[in-house]
Every structure is written in C-alpha cells, then in structure tokens.
Amino acid sequence: MANSIKLETLDLEIPVPESLIFHDEGYLNAYEFYNKICNFRNGRDLRMLEIANLGFDFGSEYGALESYIKEENGQSKKHIHIYCESAIKDNYPLNQFVKGHEETHVLQPPLVNGYEFLKQKMQKIGINPLDLTKLTEEQIAHIGGLTILTSQGVSINDISSQKWQTLIKQAPELIASTNFQTALCWFLKNKN
Numbered sequence: 107m108a109n110s111i112k113l114e115t116l117d118l119e120i121p122v123p124e125s126l127i128f129h130d131e132g133y134l135n136a137y138e139f140y141n142k143i144c145n146f147r148n149g150r151d152l153r154m155l156e157i158a159n160l161g162f163d164f165g166s167e168y169g170a171l172e173s174y175i176k177e178e179n180g181q182s183k184k185h186i187h188i189y190c191e192s193a194i195k196d197n198y199p200l201n202q203f204v205k206g207h208e209e210t211h212v213l214q215p216p217l218v219n220g221y222e223f224l225k226q227k228m229q230k231i232g233i234n235p236l237d238l239t240k241l242t243e244e245q246i247a248h249i250g251g252l253t254i255l256t257s258q259g260v261s262i263n264d265i266s267s268q269k270w271q272t273l274i275k276q277a278p279e280l281i282a283s284t285n286f287q288t289a290l291c292w293f294l295k296n297k298n
C-alpha cells in the first residue's frame with residue numbers, strides 16, 4: 107500500500123514507506139513540543155532534569171524537528187515531528203520562513219530523502235538547484251525557507267522590499283548568522 111506525507115507550506119505530497127509517520131504539530135511553545143514528544147516516546151511528561159538537559163532557554167528557538175524509532179506491535183516505526191514556536195504565529199513572513207525551513211529538514215536523506223522534490227519547486231521559481239547538496243543540512247533548510255518566501259512574492263535581499271525589511275526586524279540574529287548568510291548568497295547566485 108502506497109503511503110505519503112503532506113508538507114503543507116512546501117505544498118508537497120511525498121511517498122514514504124508505511125514505517126514512517128509524520129506529525130506536523132503546528133504552533134506550540136518549546137516546552138509543549140518536547141513534552142508531547144516525551145509522552146509519545148515514553149508515555150509520561152518531561153522530568154525536571156530532562157528539561158534542564160534540553161540545554162536551551164525556552165523561547166530561543168523558532169521551531170525544530172525531532173525524530174525517533176518506536177517499536178509498535180512488533181514493528182519499527184520512524185516518527186518525525188516538527189513544530190513552529192507559537193510566539194511567531196502571527197509574525198509574517200518569519201512564520202512562513204520557519205515552517206518552510208522545518209519542512210525542508212523533513213526532506214533530508216536519512217528521513218524522507220526528498221531533496222529532489224524541493225529542487226523541482228526551486229526550478230519553478232527560477233532557482234538553479236544543481237549544486238544544492240553541497241550546502242550543509244541547516245543551510246539547505248534555509249534555502250527551503252527562502253524558496254517559500256520567493257514563491258509568496260517576497261523580494262529576497264531587496265532593501266526596498268517591505269516584507270524583507272520586516273523579516274530582518276523579526277529575526278535579526280537569524281538573518282545575521284553565518285548559515286543564513288551562506289544560504290542567502292547561494293540562493294541569489296543561483297537565481298536566473
């Protein structure tokens with residue numbers, strides 16, 4: 107039986123083995139997300155020590171992906187969960203960028219192995235995707251986010267673009283990060 111998952115913001119439906127289960131958790135805060143995963147995996151809430159061991163201050167990340175293998179009725183299932191931070195729910199265009207970013211992480215070879223689908227999307231908006239996989243996984247996720255913004259009419263790296271200026275104001279540290287800047291340069295260089 108053919109099985110598929112739907113990536114909402116990338117607007118992709120991708121065939122996957124039946125052993126792969128995708129959970130788009132939507133907007134949550136970080137504690138809610140990691141606690142939900144702990145309940146899925148272990149059937150209980152996070153313990154204080156585990157919260158401490160997560161090692162970040164809640165509210166500092168915009169979204170994340172968690173994956174794990176779980177034995178269910180004698181079968182190994184691979185679960186993939188993504189979420190976006192509820193604090194950015196109404197912050198357009200950052201919310202669209204982050205959702206596209208996390209969905210692109212789902213495509214990585216050890217999970218869904220679907221970068222080819224992203225490449226087709228990129229070609230449709232005039233980006234040459236040929237050497238995409240020379241980038242790191244985090245940079246490719248940024249490319250996914252930039253692809254979403256471009257397909258929604260955001261003029262990337264255009265200082266006269268209101269939406270681009272809004273994104274910089276919403277996430278100055280993200281935009282200034284080396285990974286983002288590397289992805290942005292690659293994106294502009296490969297734009298027709």
Ligand SMILES: [Zn+2]
Nearest residue numbers: 207211244247
């Ligand atoms: Zn990422």
